Amino acid sequence: MSVINERIEHILTEVLCRNAGEAEFHQAVREVFESLGRVVAKRPEYAEDGLLERLCEPERQIIFRVPWVDDSGQTRVNRGFRVQFNSALGPYKGGIRFHPSVNLSIVKFLGFEQVFKNALTGLPIGGAKGGSDFDPHGRSDGEVMRFCQSFMTELHRHIGDKTDVPAGDIGVGGREIGYMFGQYKRLTDRFESGVLTGKGILYGGSRARTEATGYGNTYFVQRMLATQGDSFDGKTCTVSGSGNVAIYTMEKVQSFGGKVVACSDSGGYVVDENGIDLGLVKEIKLVRRQRIREYVRLKGGECHYVESGSIWDVPCDVAMPSATQNELTGGDARALVKNGVIAVGEGANMPSTPEAVRVFQQAGILFAPGKAANAGGVATSALEMQQNASRDSWTFERTEERLAEIMHRIHDRCAAMAEDYGVPGDYVLGANIAGFVRVAEAMRAQGVI
Structure with missing residues (x-):
């Protein structure tokens, strides 16, 4: 076990050095790695083929300029991000956050967490996250619209219903999703309803997503x-x-x-x-x-x-x-x-x-970690993707029933995994290992890519 822990610690040290100054990302990686000693001791193949190193390196990181004009006619410039972290289980899936605190470290930590959160749902979705340091608070609808249109003018090149499906997060609700969807439709000349989730019910959204x-x-x-x-x-x-x-x-x-x-x-x-x-x-x-x-x-x-x-x-x-x-x-x-x-x-x-x-x-204290407990949003986004793909629309009751089933399944999976690894009631360990194993198995099956 000490040799395994030394191996994991060595990889963690390399990740921290490679991503210097990214405190939030460091915290997220360390939190997962602290759970991996037990699983790698039982399944040493998970430490081979650079799997852990690959797991911590995003498949793609996109940073771009977002210029827009405020109501007074002044040109403003913000920075946009999209970190497409892991697609082993399906198309990238994760929200977009508009908040002054957004930087690369925060987007990477969110994307890394999203990989395991999405895996826990049992649904075929990979992990990503995006956003901008734009603050919509106090801005007019016109300013928010112009910002969202500029943001999507760049982002649209990198997303699609089989590639990457963003949703909302802090600062991005139905208004912002609507403006971004409209701009995507305008730029691509396609009504690709599955490209964004969290949409309004009238144009492909899912009841109960909010x-x-x-x-x-x-x-x-x-x-x-x-x-x-x-x-x-x-x-x-x-x-x-x-x-x-x-x-x-x-x-x-x-x-x-x-x-x-x-x-x-x-x-x-x-x-x-x-x-x-x-x-x-x-x-x-x-x-x-x-x-x-x-x-x-x-x-x-x-x-x-x-x-x-x-x-x-x-x-x-x-x-x-x-x-x-x-x-x-x-x-x-x-x-x-x-x-x-x-x-x-x-x-x-x-x-x-x-x-x-x-x-x-x-x-x-009973403690439910976010990567398990707050997976309901992305789970329902995946249900929205199902409805979009089948040109269908479910009732609120049917969607909530599916949500409850998924959350109960996530809970039971985390609890069972913690029990299997000798720490019953440790939902942090259970969530980390359950999410990791599902992603690791898919990555190993697909080769070194």
């Missing part, structure tokens, strides 16, 4: 709680964020009998001990596009807003980090454990720092 990531995370955690004879019913929950993932996490938690008492955005968080008014949050975030602090002004009563600070200081039974990477620190994790948390479900991509994960695991 809700899928939040719903999926909640289905996973509900299944995880059930292994202990428990459920969301009567539980107090906090959900970070107030975008699509957070909103529909809250919606499904409430449908399971839980009470969400806090949610947040980048400015701060709101606490409502009587239970968050989800209709009001939807009005503020999805219609008015305002900050979450407006909740207190509009709701009144005993709720209150905390500027900055940490939402994880709010006592809860179940924590659902659903905003962004590394939002939940070791200190936050210790505060949650002290206040009695029993389960954590990651709705965002890698929202807990490595220290936070260790704190939860050492305390025996």
Whole structure:
């Protein structure tokens, strides 16, 4: 085992040196590699033919200029990215993120995570991610449209329903997907409905896609709680964020009998001990596009807003980090454990720092890692691809039923793999190994490419 671990550590060191300065990517690779000693000890062929090295090197990285003109007539320039990481299981699949923090390291970490997340779904999709440092917040519809058109003018050369199928992510919702799809159609002179997912229902979108990531995370955690004879019913929950993932996490938690008492955005968080008014949050975030602090002004009563600070200081039974990477620190994790948390479900991509994960695991907290728990969004995107390929449209109920089946299957696969490798209840290990084995088997079958 020590020889195997030395081999893995050597490869990891090479990856870190080769991708200098990319902290988020380093974190994602290290987190997966920490689980591989056990699987390589049992299956040493996985360390041959440069498989681990190839797994950490994207098949293609695309960086491009995105010029656009704002409403005042000033020319702006942003940077666009698409990292097509691994296509062993199918066409590249993964979202596009518009946020000032986007850089190559973040896109690579997201793409790397996406490879294993997509593998866990059991569906035939590879892993990719993309985005830009453009910030749509506060921009007019016209500015967002012009940016999206410029972004797609370059990206369209690299995508297609059998090549790479992007979707939305932070900062990219139905509006942005619509503008990008329109520009793709204009440039290619094709109505290729399967080239993007997260589309509007009227032009090829899937019902339940908007809700899928939040719903999926909640289905996973509900299944995880059930292994202990428990459920969301009567539980107090906090959900970070107030975008699509957070909103529909809250919606499904409430449908399971839980009470969400806090949610947040980048400015701060709101606490409502009587239970968050989800209709009001939807009005503020999805219609008015305002900050979450407006909740207190509009709701009144005993709720209150905390500027900055940490939402994880709010006592809860179940924590659902659903905003962004590394939002939940070791200190936050210790505060949650002290206040009695029993389960954590990651709705965002890698929202807990490595220290936070260790704190939860050492305390025996049920912990659902993002690459498993938030796979519902990409799973439903793959279902959208199925509907597009067959020129069909499913009901909301049929799509949600398939989503629930997929999330339960992912949970059970992770739990079984952790059991097989001698660490029952370790969903991080189970998810990493289950995703890795499926991708590794496909890569070995296809030769050194």
